[in-house]
Amino acid sequence: xxxxxxxxxxxxxxxxxxxxxxxxxxxxxxxxxxxxxxxxxxxxxxxxxxxxxxxxxxxxxxxxxxxxxxxxxxxxxxxxxxxxxxxxxxxxxxxxxxxxxxxxxxxxxxxxxxxxxxxxxxxxxxxxxxxxxxxxxxxxxxxxxxxxxxxxxxxxxxxxxxxxxxxxxxxxxxxxxxxxxxxxxxxxxxxxxxxxxxxxxxxxxxxxxxxxxxxxxxxxxxxxxxxxxxxxxxxxxxxxxxxxxxxxxxxxxxxxxxxxxxxxxxxxxxxxxxxxxxxxxxxxxxxxxxxxxxxxxxxxxxxxxxxxxxxxxxxx
Numbered sequence: 621x622x623x624x625x626x627x628x629x630x631x632x633x634x635x636x637x638x639x640x641x642x643x644x645x646x647x648x649x650x651x652x653x654x655x656x657x658x659x660x661x662x663x664x665x666x667x668x669x670x671x672x673x674x675x676x677x678x679x680x681x682x683x684x685x686x687x688x689x690x691x692x693x694x695x696x697x698x699x700x701x702x703x704x705x706x707x708x709x710x711x712x713x714x715x716x717x718x719x720x721x722x723x724x725x726x727x728x729x730x731x732x733x734x735x736x737x738x739x740x741x742x743x744x745x746x747x748x749x750x751x752x753x754x755x756x757x758x759x760x761x762x763x764x765x766x767x768x769x770x771x772x773x774x775x776x777x778x779x780x781x782x783x784x785x786x787x788x789x790x791x792x793x794x795x796x797x798x799x800x801x802x803x804x805x806x807x808x809x810x811x812x813x814x815x816x817x818x819x820x821x822x823x824x825x826x827x828x829x830x831x832x833x834x835x836x837x838x839x840x841x842x843x844x845x846x847x848x849x850x851x852x853x854x855x856x857x858x859x860x861x862x863x864x865x866x867x868x869x870x871x872x873x874x875x876x877x878x879x880x881x882x883x884x885x886x887x888x889x890x891x892x893x894x895x896x897x898x899x900x901x902x903x904x905x906x907x908x909x910x911x912x913x914x915x916x917x918x919x920x921x922x923x924x925x926x927x928x929x930x931x932x933x934x935x936x
Contacts, residue, residue, distance in 0.1 A: 720776040723804045730844045737851045740775045743786060744798035745855045752791035753858065754865045759876045763793030771797040802880045809845055809852075810837075810910075812885035819903075822910045834913060839925050849881070850922055853914055860915070874912035882907045 689698045721729050721740050729738045752758050767790060774782050775797070786794060802809055810818060814837055821833035838846060856877065860870045884903065914920070 722772055722776055722801060723806060725806050726809070726848060727842060727844045730848075736844070736847045738801075738848065740801050741798065741848060741851065743782065744794050744801075745852070747786050747794050748791065748798070749855065749858065752795065753862050755791055756865070756867050758791070758859060758866050758868055759795045759799065760868060760872060761792050763790055763796035767793035768796045768800060772800060775801075799876070799880060802877070807885070808881055808883050809849055810882045811841060811845065814840060815882065815884050818882060818910050819906050822906055822913060830913075834910075834917075835920075835925065835928070838914075838920065839928065846925070847922055850920055852877075852881075853920070856915060870915045871908075871912060874908045874915055878908035878911040879904050882910055 687698065689696060721738060726738060730736060733739055735742075748758065771785065771789060771793060774785055779785075808815075817833075817837055817840075821830060821837055824830040824833060838849075841849065856873045857870070859866065859868055860873060863869050
């Protein structure tokens with residue numbers, strides 16, 4: 621049993637939580653012939669082993685992986701850990717192809733395609749809803765990196781075999797491709813400019829003031845960004861409706877997508893490199909809360925938002 625566990629920071633708690641779900645979800649299924657409580661006992665050993673490790677960004681070499689193997693009742697868990705700074709893990713790589721979509725501004729892609737939502741987003745969402753919406757850990761469990769890179773190349777080349785390839789590809793690779801697309805945008809979907817305002821808005825304690833602020837911020841987004849965000853929002857809500865089956869709650873989905881859709885600019889990121897590590901943890905939690913706020917909100921209409929623009933200034 622091997623899983624890739626990308627984390628937005630070097631928190632051992634986050635790594636432990638992901639491994640615990642992996643152990644319990646896969647080893648305690650009804651009808652399993654395994655020794656009772658194998659998953660829980662194996663998880664105990666994994667957790668004990670992890671907590672003895674030091675995953676310190678100041679001492680762990682970025683080029684070296686630390687690998688451990690733990691066995692119990694015929695089950696082997698192999699996991700590798702390496703510290704990569706958040707600045708490097710969110711690095712954007714623009715596509716070199718004229719038809720490319722990765723690393724290209726969303727407004728450029730939608731204008732070229734004459735669409736409201738990028739083709740890659742629509743196709744990945746459609747495939748996930750068709751055959752992956754009940755997949756346990758959808759969007760949380762990583763796809764095979766080579767499959768994701770293959771899909772990236774096909775979308776960048778606008779290959780005519782995209783649909784055939786999607787239908788044959790592992791669903792976790794398709795989900796991973798969608799996440800990669802948003803991660804490699806030149807700026808996050810909710811924009812660099814509005815990032816400080818989103819951080820301030822989500823921290824408001826008065827519900828009415830928070831509602832006004834958070835809706836105003838959506839109205840301030842460029843149309844391609846807003847339409848794509850609302851499209852993704854409704855998709856994630858549909859995924860969460862299957863939580864009893866796929867184990868992906870709104871909070872789980874916000875944890876996966878929040879730091880990808882909303883993050884500080886690269887200039888701001890570099891300024892934070894000299895700050896304490898807990899600043900990053902605070903930022904990540906706030907990013908998750910922003911997305912969770914919109915996921916828990918009643919349906920948001922693009923037309924209604926735009927009608928209300930007449931009554932608000934677009935300056936933030």
